Amino acid sequence: MxxxxxxLSATAFSAVFSASVPHGAALAGEASVPVLVPLTGFLxxxxxxxxxxxxxxxxxxxxxxxxRSEVIDTGTSPEAAVTALERAAGGKVTAVAASMLGTQxxxxxxxxxxxxxxxxxxxxxxxxxxxxxxxxxRFFPGDAVTxxxxxxxxxxxxxxxxxxxxxxxxxxxxxxxxHLEQAFKKLGVEPVFEEGVDPAAKDLLPVLTKALAAKPxxxxxxxxxxxxxxFIRQAAANxxxxxxxxxxxxxxxxxxxxxxxxxxxGVCAETAASPISGGSPxxxxxTAAYRAAFNAEPDAFALGQYDGIRMVLGAVQGGADSADxxxxxxxxxxxxxLAMTYKSDGKGNxxxxxxxxxxxxxxxxxxxxxRYDNVTGVVTGMxx
Amino acid sequence: xxxxQLLVNGLALGAAYALVALGFVLVLNATAAVNxxxxxxxxxxxxxxxxxxxxxxxxxxxxxLLLLPVVLVLMAGLGLLLAAAAYLPLRRxxxxxxxxxxxxxxxxxxxGASVLFGPEPRAAPPLLGGGxxxxxxxxxxxxxxxxxxxxxxxxxxxxxxFGRTQLGRRLRATAQDPEMARACGVPVxxxxxxxxxxxxxxxxxxxxxxANRYFVTPTAGGDLILKAYIAVTIGGWGSVPxxxxxxxxxxxxxxxxxxxxxxxVALGLLYATLLVILVARPQGLFGEAARRRx
Numbered sequence: 001m002x003x004x005x006x007x008l009s010a011t012a013f014s015a016v017f018s019a020s021v022p023h024g025a026a027l028a029g030e031a032s033v034p035v036l037v038p039l040t041g042f043l044x045x046x047x048x049x050x051x052x053x054x055x056x057x058x059x060x061x062x063x064x065x066x067x068r069s070e071v072i073d074t075g076t077s078p079e080a081a082v083t084a085l086e087r088a089a090g091g092k093v094t095a096v097a098a099s100m101l102g103t104q105x106x107x108x109x110x111x112x113x114x115x116x117x118x119x120x121x122x123x124x125x126x127x128x129x130x131x132x133x134x135x136x137x138r139f140f141p142g143d144a145v146t147x148x149x150x151x152x153x154x155x156x157x158x159x160x161x162x163x164x165x166x167x168x169x170x171x172x173x174x175x176x177x178x179h180l181e182q183a184f185k186k187l188g189v190e191p192v193f194e195e196g197v198d199p200a201a202k203d204l205l206p207v208l209t210k211a212l213a214a215k216p217x218x219x220x221x222x223x224x225x226x227x228x229x230x231f232i233r234q235a236a237a238n239x240x241x242x243x244x245x246x247x248x249x250x251x252x253x254x255x256x257x258x259x260x261x262x263x264x265x266g267v268c269a270e271t272a273a274s275p276i277s278g279g280s281p282x283x284x285x286x287t288a289a290y291r292a293a294f295n296a297e298p299d300a301f302a303l304g305q306y307d308g309i310r311m312v313l314g315a316v317q318g319g320a321d322s323a324d325x326x327x328x329x330x331x332x333x334x335x336x337x338l339a340m341t342y343k344s345d346g347k348g349n350x351x352x353x354x355x356x357x358x359x360x361x362x363x364x365x366x367x368x369x370x371r372y373d374n375v376t377g378v379v380t381g382m383x384x
Numbered sequence: 385x386x387x388x389q390l391l392v393n394g395l396a397l398g399a400a401y402a403l404v405a406l407g408f409v410l411v412l413n414a415t416a417a418v419n420x421x422x423x424x425x426x427x428x429x430x431x432x433x434x435x436x437x438x439x440x441x442x443x444x445x446x447x448x449l450l451l452l453p454v455v456l457v458l459m460a461g462l463g464l465l466l467a468a469a470a471y472l473p474l475r476r477x478x479x480x481x482x483x484x485x486x487x488x489x490x491x492x493x494x495x496g497a498s499v500l501f502g503p504e505p506r507a508a509p510p511l512l513g514g515g516x517x518x519x520x521x522x523x524x525x526x527x528x529x530x531x532x533x534x535x536x537x538x539x540x541x542x543x544x545x546f547g548r549t550q551l552g553r554r555l556r557a558t559a560q561d562p563e564m565a566r567a568c569g570v571p572v573x574x575x576x577x578x579x580x581x582x583x584x585x586x587x588x589x590x591x592x593x594x595a596n597r598y599f600v601t602p603t604a605g606g607d608l609i610l611k612a613y614i615a616v617t618i619g620g621w622g623s624v625p626x627x628x629x630x631x632x633x634x635x636x637x638x639x640x641x642x643x644x645x646x647x648x649v650a651l652g653l654l655y656a657t658l659l660v661i662l663v664a665r666p667q668g669l670f671g672e673a674a675r676r677r678x
Contacts, residue, residue, distance in 0.1 A: 040494075040498055041603065044498055045504055048502065048503055195646050200607040201642070202594070203397055203639050205390060205393050206639055206642040207642070207646075226505040229505065229599065230598060230599065237516050238523050239523075254504035258506075
């Protein structure tokens with residue numbers, strides 16, 4: 001019921017903002033930012049976080065900026081995403097909070113170029129910023145950043161040299177595995193075991209057993225939320241003493257909620273940010289506002305999208321009065337967000353930091369164990 | 385020892401799949417219609433357990449045991465609604481109409497669950513307790529044993545119902561030839577409603593059992609309906625023992641074969657096995673007990 005009320009309030013929010021200004025009109029200091037994200041289908045967990053982050057940023061618009069917005073569920077098909085963008089493009093649009101699903105982004109990109117609309121996303125799919133399209137801006141570190149941090153933490157901080165890598169057989173899993181492989185190779189580390197697991201696999205004991213048979217000194221996971229929790233639970237039940245460094249799904253509060261704190265003892269994970277871990281008064285204020293608005297815990301996707309939309313609204317506040325003007329600010333400007341400092345690498349990759357969070361076995365709130373800034377080496381002179 | 389442990393895990397998984405497949409076969413037998421909402425009904429059972437658990441009196445001492453009968457009854461009610469909405473108005477239409485209506489019902493269930501519960505994976509309470517038993521190095525989850533026990537009881541109960549009771553005979557008569565059954569005075573519509581209720585209750589039980597050990601999300605049903613479909617095809621359309629055997633075979637591949645090879649290879653081999661069975665024995669391992677009209 002709470003979830004229903006939260007969705008109802010988000011819809012009401014959209015309606016209020018949509019109604020506040022006549023459709024199609026554009027005034028100085030006005031931002032029209034449709035939110036086109038997957039709220040149903042297999043990516044609904046992450047898409048909902050994305051939606052919430054965008055909605056919160058629009059709700060907290062800076063002084064002098066009037067916001068108009070609507071939320072459209074793109075589902076998980078490219079066609080639905082394109083239809084949603086075409087519908088949104090009917091009015092005057094400042095920027096779009098665009099789906100985090102790579103296949104949807106790839107379908108939306110040509111259209112965004114045609115309509116000249118900046119797409120602000122937290123999609124991790126590497127190829128969306130490799131199309132030479134100047135209208136895409138990614139406020140979430142891609143695998144090239146997060147997996148380097150992941151591998152460096154394993155090799156440099158934990159001093160492990162025999163990782164067993166268990167990844168999902170989806171596009172998400174394959175991409176992460178490829179970047180992990182490269183990062184480990186650069187560090188002179190050779191995985192002793194690698195295996196892909198289908199997201200539909202119910203029992204992960206077989207893969208755990210085989211991984212342990214290879215005598216690894218660390219288990220490196222790159223799995224979706226449910227399989228991550230399942231793997232950690234089965235490892236804990238079987239008294240596995242080998243440390244686990246998981247992918248970003250682990251940092252999501254909903255993943256930790258599936259496990260007892262004791263099962264999480266010593267487990268670490270890579271992510272872009274961990275809002276529930278705090279770290280600054282601003283992040284704590286964001287987390288409190290998110291909880292109050294959505295009765296849920298925020299994750300890195302929510303914070304990344306929040307930061308991205310805040311940068312758009314900051315550009316409007318600074319005088320950007322068209323979509324192209326906003327694009328120029330996003331392309332050349334720097335934004336001190338809550339998760340990190342954002343600056344484009346020339347391709348629209350705005351995020352270049354990652355963190356490692358670890359659980360102490362006493363609570364489901366992880367602590368930030370290590371921060372990696374400027375990981376790609378593309379952007380120099382960044383703060384933090 | 386690890387082999388034994390994998391066997392226990394495989395049995396637990398197979399037992400839960402068997403419940404999913406049995407519900408599927410029940411409806412198939414009685415109506416000759418394929419209920420594509422079966423996987424989403426499993427999901428609904430799991431989420432029902434998640435929703436009800438905190439409100440059940442005496443929740444702490446015996447959570448799942450108290451929850452199971454409540455979920456069974458409520459899911460049976462949902463089955464009646466499903467039959468009334470997605471089957472009965474279309475029973476005289478071409479079979480494809482029921483295909484589509486059950487797919488639509490599944491989508492409605494998925495999206496309804498997404499709105500009410502959100503997209504996060506959830507865990508239902510355990511049937512007995514969330515602990516594990518250490519049997520001389522063999523670590524067995526209490527929930528695994530509970531899944532096997534409950535599935536065995538429900539399957540045995542179903543066999544008793546169909547084999548030893550008047551109601552069971554009427555249900556079988558409806559399955560074999562509804563027109564003749566009606567001519568003999570069997571209330572066919574009531575029998576169909578009962579079948580949907582039973583099949584949905586089985587799905588609910590499977591959902592509750594699976595959701596503790598393997599979690600549940602609103603979109604979890606898609607994989608399960610595929611597995612139920614494969615289990616029934618392997619075992620033989622309409623065959624209850626076949627559905628159980630098919631479910632156990634799928635679990636064997638998922639747990640046993642994947643522990644030797646990899647999960648993707650095990651899945652590939654499962655589909656290859658299915659193909660071989662379809663070619664060599666099109667009626668499935670246990671023959672075809674019911675005339676297939678859908």
